[in-house]
Amino acid sequence: MSVKIIYHDNYNIDIGLLKFLHPFDGMKFGKVVAQLRHEKLIDIVEPAQCIPEAAVNNFFSSLTRRLVLHKRPVLEALEAPYIPLLPYSWLDKRILLPMRWGVAGTLAAAQSALSGVDAWNLAGGYHHANPHSMEGFCIYNDIGISYQQLIASGELTADDKILIIDIDAHHGNGNARTFIDNTNVTLLDVYNADIYPNTPVSRQRVDIAVPLPTGTGGELYLNKLSAALEQLSSGYKLAFVVAGTDVLATDPLGGLSLSVAEVAQSHRLVYQCLKALHIPTVFLGGGGYGKDSAAAIVAGIREVAG
Numbered sequence: 322m323s324v325k326i327i328y329h330d331n332y333n334i335d336i337g338l339l340k341f342l343h344p345f346d347g348m349k350f351g352k353v354v355a356q357l358r359h360e361k362l363i364d365i366v367e368p369a370q371c372i373p374e375a376a377v378n379n380f381f382s383s384l385t386r387r388l389v390l391h392k393r394p395v396l397e398a399l400e401a402p403y404i405p406l407l408p409y410s411w412l413d414k415r416i417l418l419p420m421r422w423g424v425a426g427t428l429a430a431a432q433s434a435l436s437g438v439d440a441w442n443l444a445g446g447y448h449h450a451n452p453h454s455m456e457g458f459c460i461y462n463d464i465g466i467s468y469q470q471l472i473a474s475g476e477l478t479a480d481d482k483i484l485i486i487d488i489d490a491h492h493g494n495g496n497a498r499t500f501i502d503n504t505n506v507t508l509l510d511v512y513n514a515d516i517y518p519n520t521p522v523s524r525q526r527v528d529i530a531v532p533l534p535t536g537t538g539g540e541l542y543l544n545k546l547s548a549a550l551e552q553l554s555s556g557y558k559l560a561f562v563v564a565g566t567d568v569l570a571t572d573p574l575g576g577l578s579l580s581v582a583e584v585a586q587s588h589r590l591v592y593q594c595l596k597a598l599h600i601p602t603v604f605l606g607g608g609g610y611g612k613d614s615a616a617a618i619v620a621g622i623r624e625v626a627g
């Protein structure tokens with residue numbers, strides 16, 4: 322099995338002293354790559370360019386297109402406090418631009434998978450954003466933007482069946498809302514049902530839902546994940562996997578209780594299932610806010626790419 326890693330130095334978000342106000346570790350991507358850089362089997366490539374502004378604007382509703390240009394709604398989406406003297410240009414350069422590079426990585430990963438080489442984008446997996454809303458640290462729904470671009474370029478058609486497997490600790494409300502009326506997109510979502518986001522409309526959109534209580538450990542998690550994966554069939558043109566590592570016991574936000582080895586095992590289970598069904602696969606970063614997040618991503622990549 323061969324999996325390409327998609328990474329760019331521009332993914333890294335350096336928010337300086339503001340990091341004391343927020344759990345987001347924006348420098349995680351570079352830490353992961355530093356550990357993988359010298360491994361022979363692992364091929365690391367950069368997206369050729371940032372996602373064009375037009376691609377983002379085509380996806381956004383007219384309201385979101387305007388809101389994303391203002392400091393207050395962006396800071397609210399990032400769950401950061403309002404900071405009066407902070408210029409919008411700083412936010413755009415330090416936080417939004419790296420995320421747009423992350424979107425470009427998702428598109429590049431999807432193009433790679435569709436042409437025969439599965440790919441793991443270290444960034445992306447911004448599964449709380451949708452055309453009408455930026456929230457939960459997510460500004461741009463990278464899967465939705467990439468899907469739109471792939472249809473525009475003819476690399477996908479509107480009739481192609483797409484699968485989104487979300488194993489981040491949080492429910493992927495943004496993906497559910499983005500594809501709320503698209504019956505060609507199947508959603509499998511394993512999430513902590515006791516935490517954000519708890520919107521019934523998006524939860525009901527999930528085709529194969531695995532809601533779990535806070536404190537769920539690795540054994541039950543992996544059993545439930547396996548049972549959910551068994552419900553899948555072949556025939557999908559592409560699968561996106563939102564591989565957030567906030568399911569770790571050491572994560573401050575996810576509320577679940579997996580070890581690093583169990584997270585890597587979840588990645589392996591998902592990948593083995595998708596390969597058995599011959600579905601081209603893209604892994605995406607998703608959330609992960611604890612001290613072991615980078616280690617779990619590295620372990621997962623070794624399981625899948627090794």
Ligand SMILES: [Zn+2]
Pocket residue numbers: 489490491565567607608609
């Ligand atoms: Zn999450």
